[in-house]
Amino acid sequence: MGTGDTTAWRGAMVDELKASGAVRSQSVEEAMRQVPRERFLPTDLPPEDAYADRAVTLTQDGHGFPASTASQPTIVARMLEQLDARPGHRVLEIGTAGGYNAALLAHLADRVVSLEIDPALAERAARRLGPAVDVRAVDGADGAPDAAPFDRIQATVGVWGLPAAWFEQLTPGGRLVVPLWLRPGLEVSVAFERHGDVLRGLSCEPCAFLRLRGAHAGPDGYRPLGDGHFVTADFLDPSGTARLGRLLNEKPTVEEAVPGLARGWFPSLALADERALQIFSLHTGQASSGLYDQRAGALALIRDDRLFGYGDAALSAELRTRAQAAEPLDPADLQITARLADTSPRGSARWSLSRPPFQYDLQVREAAQ
Known part of the structure; x- marks a missing residue:
C-alpha cells in the first residue's frame, strides 16, 4: 500500500x-x-x-x-x-x-x-x-x-x-x-x-491506554481471569485474582435489572470506594463495573443496566443503592493538581490520591458544577 x-x-x-x-x-x-x-x-x-x-x-x-x-x-x-x-x-x-x-x-x-x-x-x-x-x-x-x-x-x-x-x-x-x-x-x-x-x-x-511497563509500572493493570476475560483494579494480588476468577465461574446469586442509572455513575463511585473494579471481555468488548469485597468473598457487577451478584447478596444490594444514587461525573470535567508530597501542603480537594512522589488533588471544574 x-x-x-x-x-x-x-x-x-x-x-x-x-x-x-x-x-x-x-x-x-x-x-x-x-x-x-x-x-x-x-x-x-x-x-x-x-x-x-x-x-x-x-x-x-x-x-x-x-x-x-x-x-x-x-x-x-x-x-x-x-x-x-x-x-x-x-x-x-x-x-x-x-x-x-x-x-x-x-x-x-x-x-x-x-x-x-x-x-x-x-x-x-x-x-x-x-x-x-x-x-x-x-x-x-x-x-x-x-x-x-x-x-x-x-x-x-x-x-x-x-x-x-x-x-x-x-x-x-x-x-x-x-x-x-x-x-x-x-x-x-x-x-x-x-x-x-x-x-x-x-x-x-x-482515554484508555496500555500500562507503562518496567520498574515504575505501579500496582494497577490488567490481570487475566481466563477465557479472554481481564480485570483491572489496584488492590488485587495473585490470590485475590484467583478467588475472583472462581467467583465468576459460579452461578450468580443475584441477577436483576437496575433501572434509572445515570451516565457516568461509575467514576464517582470508583473515586470514593477502594473496592471498585472493572471486568471486560476481549471477545465481546463488554465491560462490567462494580465492587469486589475480598474479605467477604463477594462480587457485584453491573453490565448493560443489569446487576449480577456472586457470593454474599449484601454487596449486590449496596452496589444497587449506591449506583442509583451516584452523582454523574464526566472525566473531562476534572481539575487535577499534582504536588510533590514531601514539599507541598495538601490542597483543598474533593478527592485526593497519594502516589509518591506526588499527591494528586482532584475536584470538578467550577464551570461544570
Missing part, C-alpha cells in the same frame, strides 16, 4: 477529526494530513482499517491481550492539541510503539526524543522515522536526562503515578501530557503545566 494510494483516506480521516473537534489547530491538522499512518502499522492492513478511527494492535502478550498498539486517531489528535508542541520546542515522548505519534511530533517541534521499552519495536520505529526522531530502547520512566530539559513531555502509555524523572526534566512553564490512571474505569489524559513544585492541570480528556 503506497503513500500515494492513501491521500484521500488520510484527508477523509482528518476531515472527520476536525468535524468532531478532535483536531482544532492548523499545526496538528497539517501534521496529520502529511504523515501517512499506514507507514507505522502492519503492512497487510488495508487502507480502510489504517484510517479508521480505532486503535490497531501491534503486538500481543501470551494471553492474547495487546502489548502495544497504535492509538485511536481521535485520542492522538486530542493529546497533540493538549501538548501544544511548537517550532523551537524540545519534546520527549514515552512509548514509541509503531512511531506514528513520534512522526507527528517531528512535524510540530524541532527535536524529538522517543523512548520505547521493547527493543524490537524501537528498532523498527527507528528505521521508519530516520534521523527526524532520536529513538531509544530504554525504560521510559527514567526519561532522557542527557537530552533534558524538555519544553514538552508526552506519554503514550498509561501511568499509575508520575515518575520523578519526568518532572525533573520538564522546563519551568513546560507542559506534560500523560494518560493518568486514577481508578478502574477512570483514566484521563491530563495536560499539566509546571509551576515550581506543582503541576497544574489545564485539561482532561477521557
Whole structure:
C-alpha cells in the first residue's frame, strides 16, 4: 500500500477529526494530513482499517491481550492539541510503539526524543522515522536526562503515578501530557503545566491506554481471569485474582435489572470506594463495573443496566443503592493538581490520591458544577 494510494483516506480521516473537534489547530491538522499512518502499522492492513478511527494492535502478550498498539486517531489528535508542541520546542515522548505519534511530533517541534521499552519495536520505529526522531530502547520512566530539559513531555502509555524523572526534566512553564490512571474505569489524559513544585492541570480528556511497563509500572493493570476475560483494579494480588476468577465461574446469586442509572455513575463511585473494579471481555468488548469485597468473598457487577451478584447478596444490594444514587461525573470535567508530597501542603480537594512522589488533588471544574 503506497503513500500515494492513501491521500484521500488520510484527508477523509482528518476531515472527520476536525468535524468532531478532535483536531482544532492548523499545526496538528497539517501534521496529520502529511504523515501517512499506514507507514507505522502492519503492512497487510488495508487502507480502510489504517484510517479508521480505532486503535490497531501491534503486538500481543501470551494471553492474547495487546502489548502495544497504535492509538485511536481521535485520542492522538486530542493529546497533540493538549501538548501544544511548537517550532523551537524540545519534546520527549514515552512509548514509541509503531512511531506514528513520534512522526507527528517531528512535524510540530524541532527535536524529538522517543523512548520505547521493547527493543524490537524501537528498532523498527527507528528505521521508519530516520534521523527526524532520536529513538531509544530504554525504560521510559527514567526519561532522557542527557537530552533534558524538555519544553514538552508526552506519554503514550498509561501511568499509575508520575515518575520523578519526568518532572525533573520538564522546563519551568513546560507542559506534560500523560494518560493518568486514577481508578478502574477512570483514566484521563491530563495536560499539566509546571509551576515550581506543582503541576497544574489545564485539561482532561477521557482515554484508555496500555500500562507503562518496567520498574515504575505501579500496582494497577490488567490481570487475566481466563477465557479472554481481564480485570483491572489496584488492590488485587495473585490470590485475590484467583478467588475472583472462581467467583465468576459460579452461578450468580443475584441477577436483576437496575433501572434509572445515570451516565457516568461509575467514576464517582470508583473515586470514593477502594473496592471498585472493572471486568471486560476481549471477545465481546463488554465491560462490567462494580465492587469486589475480598474479605467477604463477594462480587457485584453491573453490565448493560443489569446487576449480577456472586457470593454474599449484601454487596449486590449496596452496589444497587449506591449506583442509583451516584452523582454523574464526566472525566473531562476534572481539575487535577499534582504536588510533590514531601514539599507541598495538601490542597483543598474533593478527592485526593497519594502516589509518591506526588499527591494528586482532584475536584470538578467550577464551570461544570
